Amino acid sequence: MTTPATGPGAPGPGRDAPDTPRPGTGGNGTGETSGSDGAPVLADAAPAARVRRFWAARRVPAAVLAALVLGGAGLLLYDVAAVRADRQAMAWRRELADGLATRPLDDTWVVVGAAVAAVLGVWLLVLAATPGLREILPMRREHADVRAGLDREAAALALRDRAMEVSGVQSIRVRVRRSKAAVKAVSHFRDLDEVRADVESVLATGVEELGLAHPPAVTVRVARPPRKG
Numbered sequence: 518m519t520t521p522a523t524g525p526g527a528p529g530p531g532r533d534a535p536d537t538p539r540p541g542t543g544g545n546g547t548g549e550t551s552g553s554d555g556a557p558v559l560a561d562a563a564p565a566a567r568v569r570r571f572w573a574a575r576r577v578p579a580a581v582l583a584a585l586v587l588g589g590a591g592l593l594l595y596d597v598a599a600v601r602a603d604r605q606a607m608a609w610r611r612e613l614a615d616g617l618a619t620r621p622l623d624d625t626w627v628v629v630g631a632a633v634a635a636v637l638g639v640w641l642l643v644l645a646a647t648p649g650l651r652e653i654l655p656m657r658r659e660h661a662d663v664r665a666g667l668d669r670e671a672a673a674l675a676l677r678d679r680a681m682e683v684s685g686v687q688s689i690r691v692r693v694r695r696s697k698a699a700v701k702a703v704s705h706f707r708d709l710d711e712v713r714a715d716v717e718s719v720l721a722t723g724v725e726e727l728g729l730a731h732p733p734a735v736t737v738r739v740a741r742p743p744r745k746g
Contacts, residue, residue, distance in 0.1 A: 573649030
């Protein structure tokens, strides 16, 4: 025997049936689709954005270079204007002009000056082409318009706190780099291999929970404390 549906939502005489889902809306009219377990799933999920390192502002090198260029250009312009006003050129410019005209290219000071200029030029090119901010580790981007970073010391502190929870660990030192995390633990009891396995397992979970875009590879070393006396 079938019991008819009753209540305010049940269809009946003089009442329309519930709206049927429109094609292309995934069954709820909101742009979502239902998975195999019935949970709503977004139909058009935004692709994960590529995570890049943070770029440093390079304020100090830029300020130093700008000050040197501005000072040199201003001094040279002043000397040129003074010569045009029928005044004698500065001694440094006369000596520089005479040295450039008379010194051979294989002179020691010429080679040293060229080497210094080349090193400074390469240094500036490296600063311009590299991101910098090595102390900040980029985190995974859950949203395309939000970027987050984690300081390396903070990451090392979080991993150290997690590793200290392992039984048998007396002290631990963690050093986090861009691609590696070096862990040195001291265990005063338990087998060293067991402690190492537990520390590696805990740190693997800890690294995953940090949410870094490029998780570092963890290397663990466990030793006994040094004997006193």
